[in-house]
Amino acid sequence: MNPADSLTILLLMAGAFFFLAGTVGLLRFPDIFTRLHALTKADNLGLGLIVAGLVIQADNWAIVGKLLMIWLLVLLASAAACHLIARTARRKKILPWKR
Amino acid sequence: MILSLVLRGSVFALLWWALTEGNFDAWWLGGILVMAATEISRRLIPARTWPLMGLLRFIPFFIERSLISCVDVAWRALRPGLHIDPALVRYPLRLPEGFPRIFMANVVSLLPGTLAAELEGSDLFVHVLDGRSNYWRELTQLEQRVAQLSGVCLHAIPGTASRQDGS
Numbered sequence: 294m295n296p297a298d299s300l301t302i303l304l305l306m307a308g309a310f311f312f313l314a315g316t317v318g319l320l321r322f323p324d325i326f327t328r329l330h331a332l333t334k335a336d337n338l339g340l341g342l343i344v345a346g347l348v349i350q351a352d353n354w355a356i357v358g359k360l361l362m363i364w365l366l367v368l369l370a371s372a373a374a375c376h377l378i379a380r381t382a383r384r385k386k387i388l389p390w391k392r
Numbered sequence: 393m394i395l396s397l398v399l400r401g402s403v404f405a406l407l408w409w410a411l412t413e414g415n416f417d418a419w420w421l422g423g424i425l426v427m428a429a430t431e432i433s434r435r436l437i438p439a440r441t442w443p444l445m446g447l448l449r450f451i452p453f454f455i456e457r458s459l460i461s462c463v464d465v466a467w468r469a470l471r472p473g474l475h476i477d478p479a480l481v482r483y484p485l486r487l488p489e490g491f492p493r494i495f496m497a498n499v500v501s502l503l504p505g506t507l508a509a510e511l512e513g514s515d516l517f518v519h520v521l522d523g524r525s526n527y528w529r530e531l532t533q534l535e536q537r538v539a540q541l542s543g544v545c546l547h548a549i550p551g552t553a554s555r556q557d558g559s
Contacts, residue, residue: 318469358410
């Protein structure tokens with residue numbers, strides 16, 4: 294196995310780990326706001342690592358650009374969706390969980 | 393004006409090139425779409441100067457904060473016990489209306505332990521995952537960066553300092 298493949302495997306596994314951690318957070322955190330924290334942040338880095346792992350395997354720069362575009366669009370969509378869900382929750386007077 | 397159009401067109405052409413993975417078989421369709429996108433963007437986004445240095449300095453800052461933010465939330469999710477102390481706080485924005493505020497609201501959700509719940513006038517309501525963390529410093533730091541990025545100056549507003557001490 295060449296070093297590039299090993300690095301890809303490492304990055305993909307790290308990405309999968311953060312997706313898993315985000316999902317664990319989604320299941321364990323107590324309310325809508327805290328769950329959003331877990332999902333948006335962990336998926337942001339999880340996808341970033343997976344994109345980084347795939348960029349190493351790309352045959353040409355166009356594919357690198359396409360992969361980066363996918364990541365940026367998902368970042369944008371997740372930030373906007375997260376904000377919309379949090380705003381709706383606030384407008385529906387859903388109180389944040391308190392310790 | 394011409395320069396702005398050429399720049400916009402180049403960006404869209406670059407996107408087309410990436411989307412088709414460098415295949416130019418359908419260049420005529422790409423050409424039409426690039427021209428249409430340039431025209432739409434000209435109508436929707438007024439020409440503005442982009443502080444290139446601010447943008448370049450923002451990228452490493454953003455990547456660093458995202459990394460810390462994800463590790464932080466993953467650690468809180470995975471370790472036994474519930475290590476959170478959430479709170480909803482009001483952050484008075486000093487940024488001008490429009491793009492800077494919307495950009496800030498979007499990026500706040502990707503910073504360590506903060507999530508933009510609502511943008512109401514000049515107030516940003518932020519849900520923080522851990523009220524004991526140094527989230528206020530995180531927010532002011534980001535606001536400063538966004539100001540740099542959009543080429544505006546921040547001035548202190550009355551009440552900010554006392555809120556900072558109180559939190």
